[in-house]
Amino acid sequence: MPLLEVRNLKVYYDLPQGTVKAVDGVSFSLEKGEILGVAGESGSGKSTLAHSIIGLVKPPGRVVDGEIIFEGRNLLELSEEELREIRGKDITMVFQDPNTYLNPVLRIGIQVGEVYEAHLGIEPRKAIDKVVDLLRKVRLTDPERRVESYPHELSGGMKQRVMISMAIALKPKLIILDEPTSALDVTIQAEIMELLMEMRDELGAAMIFISHDLELLGQVSDRLMIMYGGRLVEIGETEEIFRDPLHPYTEALINAIKYVRKEELPTLEGEPPSLLKPPPGCRFHPRCPKRMDRCSLVEPGEYMVGGRRVSCLLYEEEGDA
Numbered sequence: 533m534p535l536l537e538v539r540n541l542k543v544y545y546d547l548p549q550g551t552v553k554a555v556d557g558v559s560f561s562l563e564k565g566e567i568l569g570v571a572g573e574s575g576s577g578k579s580t581l582a583h584s585i586i587g588l589v590k591p592p593g594r595v596v597d598g599e600i601i602f603e604g605r606n607l608l609e610l611s612e613e614e615l616r617e618i619r620g621k622d623i624t625m626v627f628q629d630p631n632t633y634l635n636p637v638l639r640i641g642i643q644v645g646e647v648y649e650a651h652l653g654i655e656p657r658k659a660i661d662k663v664v665d666l667l668r669k670v671r672l673t674d675p676e677r678r679v680e681s682y683p684h685e686l687s688g689g690m691k692q693r694v695m696i697s698m699a700i701a702l703k704p705k706l707i708i709l710d711e712p713t714s715a716l717d718v719t720i721q722a723e724i725m726e727l728l729m730e731m732r733d734e735l736g737a738a739m740i741f742i743s744h745d746l747e748l749l750g751q752v753s754d755r756l757m758i759m760y761g762g763r764l765v766e767i768g769e770t771e772e773i774f775r776d777p778l779h780p781y782t783e784a785l786i787n788a789i790k791y792v793r794k795e796e797l798p799t800l801e802g803e804p805p806s807l808l809k810p811p812p813g814c815r816f817h818p819r820c821p822k823r824m825d826r827c828s829l830v831e832p833g834e835y836m837v838g839g840r841r842v843s844c845l846l847y848e849e850e851g852d853a
């Protein structure tokens with residue numbers, strides 16, 4: 533049984549202008565200890581997907597269909613209390629900007645200690661030795677002093693280390709990383725990546741790693757999932773996708789990597805699709821260099837090509853996934 537199985541997930545946002553289908557029928561699974569890289573342009577639905585797994589989709593967003601099976605339980609059927617038990621313990625998340633998560637008026641030691649209070653019933657002040665050990669583990673300098681600091685007294689890289697310490701405190705089974713290094717400068721990015729990979733080796737946790745940096749995902753992920761317009765367009769072994777991308781969108785991204793700065797996803801000609809009114813047929817057809825007449829008429833299904841799942845009419849004859 534996979535650690536996580538997402539089946540036909542649909543997450544929509546009801547706006548005055550209409551319904552935005554941010555995630556529209558996405559399915560994938562994740563094995564224990566596996567790293568799944570997720571790439572796609574802004575608005576492709578990757579962050580909404582991550583938030584829905586951890587139960588953090590807020591109105592006007594709502595999960596309208598699908599299942600999120602974690603260790604055999606459908607997270608979408610759990611009460612808020614049951615979900616809180618899992619969130620922060622078995623499934624944790626590191627966000628792009630720690631400032632949106634850290635409380636500016638609480639000392640670091642208390643905030644990290646709250647993880648122990650929420651799940652083990654240990655008061656933050658009594659957990660302070662554990663917190664110091666944890667901060668040392670994420671290589672925050674002078675941890676005895678840092679527990680008394682407020683977030684504004686730490687640099688961006690230090691705050692991200694604090695976030696990682698909270699994410700690993702209770703040895704989670706799954707860590708979701710939503711652009712964890714993109715707000716940091718390049719040298720700090722490399723240090724944080726090294727730390728994350730060390731933590732993964734030590735904990736054996738699975739990771740869903742969302743990033744604009746396709747090259748980085750190529751280096752760290754076991755499998756890669758490419759999203760476009762709220763849908764999955766290709767998923768498979770990272771090495772195979774880099775060697776021979778099947779979907780024209782994946783191919784364009786990979787071909788363009790060498791021409792862009794490392795932290796950016798390559799941009800393609802044309803605009804990403806509106807999720808309020810997506811193009812008919814294949815959502816990528818207005819930008820696709822390989823489009824055929826029927827691409828604007830027929831919505832592609834998902835087809836199995838070797839060990840890969842790809843959503844493009846070029847592979848229709850391979851059979852449904």
Ligand code: SF4
Pocket residue numbers: 779780781814815816817818820821822823824827832843844845846
């Ligand atoms: Fe391109 Fe057609 Fe494939 Fe869409 S279905 S990616 S338009 S070839």
